[in-house]
Amino acid sequence: MKHWRRALFTFAAGLLAAATSDARPICTVVADAATGQLLVQQGDCATRVTPASTFKVAISLMGFDAGVLKDMHTPTLDFHAGYPDWGGAPWREPTDPARWMKLSIFWYSQQVTQALGQARFQQYTTAFGYGNEDATSPTGELNGVMGAWVNASLRISPLEQVAFMRKIANRTLPVSAHAFDMTERITLIDTQPDGWIVHGKTGTGSPGRKYDASHAYGWFVGWAAKGPRKVAFAYLIQDDERQTPNAGLRARDTFLATLPALAEPGRPQ
Template sequence: MTVRLFSTALGAALSLSALAGAPAQAAILCTVVADAADGRIVYQQGTQQACAARYTPASTFKLPIALMGADAGILTGPHAPVWNYQPGYPDWGGDAWRQPTDPARWIKYSVVWYSQLTARALGQERFQRYASAFHYGNEDVSGEPGKHNGLDGAWINSSLRISPLEQLAFLRKLVNRQLPVKAAAYDLAENLFEVGEAGGWRMHGKTGTGSPGSNGVYTAANAYGWFVGWARKDGRQLVFARLVQDEQATKPNAGLRARDDLMRDWPAMADAPRK
């Protein structure tokens, strides 16, 4: 099933995907783990071509949006600002998306309209400056050609593209505090993106679900699922990116399954003997 990104049809597509039968195992296109200090790859799964190719970042782009918003003084803490849902906002995420939302709820429920409002508060010129200063993927937040809709979703099946290896480069700069943002922006990211423990590692990260194409259309049958982030244990810091792709519409979404599978696999990857 193919639907427009910002239409209510996406909610129907996600619901219908539950009827697709027994869940299919998503193909792992790439998993990469690197030492945050020196960039050394400590684990890689998938071909170099797949790990270097660029894909839509989808909701993993909430990481840079959070940094941008905090640096610009738009996001002032995990619970400020609170913005109210308005009819017409994307609501395919269900009732959780129709509630007053602060930064903590934004990340917990991956609320698309909160990302859009933050981007709009930045404005296109400043949004582009941050994407370029972060050297984030292809740095293109213009949106669909001729539509001038970058603030509404350049990061979801649109103009912005990033590879798993480029995700690691961005994440290394984040955890090493080498991006051109204020300390408060890093502090907010540490708070918002914590996801729990895996094998004694403290995990931070963000999921994302998108699909091929750059015209704002989501196709559940071959969805991409991301989970990217960083982990700490005993003084070590690692950054990671996993990208999977479905072969049929499957629930839960590909990003959530990428997260759950990486968290399960993490101890074996992170604690493997170092060469």
Template sequence: MAWLENTFPRALAICLAIAPLALPFPAGAAPEVIECIVILDQETGVTLVRSGICDERFTPMSTFKVPLALIGYDAGILKDERTPRWDYDPKFDAPKRARKAFDPTSWEAESILWYSQELTRKLGAESFGDYIRKLDYGNRDTAGRPGQDEGLTESWLSSSLLISADEQARFMRRIVARDLPVSAKALDMTIRIIPRFAADDGWNVQGKTGSGWLRRKNGKLDRSRPVGWFVGWAEKDGRRIAFARLRIDVAKATEPSGLALRAQFLKELPARMRGK
């Protein structure tokens, strides 16, 4: 498996990364770990767990495939769990693992960037921007970086579109509550294709990871600042929650940070929910 989650076709040149709006540190100060966990009660919206820096916005990276699925189904581009199945084109210049055909389910499971970009190209810039604003997703900015002409295909990747962990958790809750301005089919199909995981103590989890790095002031990736997301919803014995987990570390990672954070969340969830 590729070191990253295949969310960029030019993994070493672009890669998934947090936007260059990292939290400022005093001159000469060592960077610190940025971490957050938010868990909301699905039925009431009450915050059950909230710890860390949860209100700062960062690039959503591969977690953006969740709202993008909603958009694709609502626009009629995505049809069901297996349609459309798009063939790989060498012009995508994707990592070897992504050089094959994908459908909506495998797109989400294997986190394939070129499938996302084909979807947004079919939408067009105006419709894409309209959907993000209608969904009230993060800062709603799909313009891309100045002079880069990247808004349609990379605004969610180290660019202009940003979202906080608080906002991620609320958005996930709205999906399950079917409280978003898209069709019932779009909500149902998106819930069907989001990857499923078994957590400890009987929790059933659905969620999407995101992995990357912060950028230095000069715009280059800082591999000593790996970023991980895991967002979604979970259920146990009729109790339902929505969640967002974020961690930005201070040392080089040995695996995609989102995958490591997902494994951590699946283990820690029972303890986090004990007594809630």
């Protein structure tokens, strides 16, 4: 047991050390997905911030459960003039659910949530117990189904992210088995550090309603399995100056690089 705790401490310390000098680690949380036992908790893990693109995991569950999304490649939707395209040329290509999640294409999220409608969108958000459950954003361009999850009314803490990821890992949310199956498939991360099968999503946002790249938040949240062990995690950083790649991608890479410490010898049997 002592060896296991030491490995977990090394894991958390590695996350702090791996973050760039211009990115401040806000929180690292790792929990046993089955029991909820917190294995690592470092930093401010209770303050709510924008979920940004990590909310695509929730939108995926909603879309597949409601039948708006069918499978990994259906529906394929075309880009139209006027859609958000800050992601550049890749965002202007036809997009299916797998491509949407991989490239984090915002306009596809909007098409799914608009198809759900505001009432059903709010019902799902409440049923999921997602953060502050406020999917309204009554003012501004990104209100309600148009983007309540991006620097707007919807807020979630790292601890709440882990609680939500545990519900996915344990399949306790009020959605269909198909919704769980498809969401697992499109959130699978190509990198498998030391044999860990990782499902996760990045997110990049900032305080306030207008995106501020010089103070960007970077999320990486999800769940991971290796043999009988399964953990849920959330990692959140904040930049002190504008950087590339974006904060979410850097949070993901930092977390994945240190995840194998969870598999150190001496873990509980």
